Amino acid sequence: MGLYDRDYGRGGMRSPWDRVENPRSMTITLIIINVAVFFADMIFSDRETGFSLASWLAVSSESLTQPWKIWQVLTYGFVHDDQNIRHILFNMFGLFIFGRIVEQRIGAAEFLRFYLCAIIVGGFAAAISGLAFGDAPTIGASGAVVAVTILFACYFPNTEILLMFVLPVKAWVLAVLYVGFDLFGALGLAGDSNTAFQVHLSGAAFGLLYFFRGWNLGFLADGLGGMNQMSDKIRSRSRRMKLKLHDPDRKLAQEAREADRILDKIHRNGEDSLTAAERRTLERYSARQRKKRQQAE
Structure with missing residues (x-):
């Protein structure tokens, strides 16, 4: 029986005081923000003039070489390709599936800190990679979602996941497949791809370090x-x-x-x-x- 199936976890209509004491899922809040930014990008971007909300919020090497753009190492994680609906769908689906469970495990506040730090780590990885090898702007929450997925696999390694909605695999196997595929892509063995493999790998590394080092990011709230x-x-x-x-x-x-x-x-x-x-x-x-x-x- 889960926590919220128990009597003290149930409730009727939520009063304003209930919302203060028992805030809604941080995972759902993050999904709503991502979806809102996605539609804002569709509405306000102008293809004729070349203005794009995504390009303004994306991270690139310029985020480091032009320090006034450093905020892009965070904002890129809330923007998705408005010409490819699968980009946001896959990321938000992964966040929904794994994020809620990880959030219950570590708490909403710590989950938010973990998620934002994973985005920032991935943002710096993308910017540094751009400096070293040349780059195009990077957008998307995939690095943070990979971090959440890896952390889920660390906490619940033997939980069965339906790969491609068909093949049941253990969570730790899924994590290995994620990392293996991203390593394969980072080495240039995946052919032409717009996927930011270095961001995925940095997210996976952050998730593993968080778990095995026993980190707690509460100090960030000081x-x-x-x-x-x-x-x-x-x-x-x-x-x-x-x-x-x-x-x-x-x-x-x-x-x-x-x-x-x-x-x-x-x-x-x-x-x-x-x-x-x-x-x-x-x-x-x-x-x-x-x-x-x-x-x-």
């Missing part, structure tokens, strides 16, 4: 301490309001606060971060809530 404190105050105010309305009894209020804290921990760090005592607290709180609903009926 500069946002003020925003985090504000978020904590909002969550605290939300809990006090809920307790005042629904839990006048002090013992129940303490239990509800503890349940909220544990759920917040799950959203930050994943269910695997819970201790045995915290799991028992959630189960006890869940049973109490079920009993209250049954009595009300």
Whole structure:
């Protein structure tokens, strides 16, 4: 039984306070952003004048040689070829399949940090490759999606994946095939291809290092301490309001606060971060809530 199949993971309509405490999937949010940029590129690009949103946001060697364009090492990862719908479809499908599970494992905030760092690593790889061998602008989320896929395979190596929707293979086998194909392409053995193999390989390397080195990118949020404190105050105010309305009894209020804290921990760090005592607290709180609903009926 999955985390969100349990009683304390269910809910009805989401109030504004619920959205603060239990934000929607970061994976879905990233997909929405990518799709929005894709359609914005289609709408605002002008083939006659040569203006293209994609070319403006793409990464290239100029992103390094012209430092005022350094932001392109990030923005390229949210742009896709508007003349080839398969480009965004394949990337977003991979992100949807593997991203949600990895996000549940490491938490939404850490997943966002991992994803953005994978894009940046791939962006620098593309820019440096352009300096060394000559380049064309690079766009697409594939490097970050490969990083997510590799991390999924590291966490769940024996999970079966349907390759080409037909052939069942272990996740670790899929990861090996990904890396092998990209190595093959990077060596120029794949013929003429517009695929940025070096970006894929940098994403795969980042995913492997993240897993085997046991990295946690939470330190990147230190500069946002003020925003985090504000978020904590909002969550605290939300809990006090809920307790005042629904839990006048002090013992129940303490239990509800503890349940909220544990759920917040799950959203930050994943269910695997819970201790045995915290799991028992959630189960006890869940049973109490079920009993209250049954009595009300």
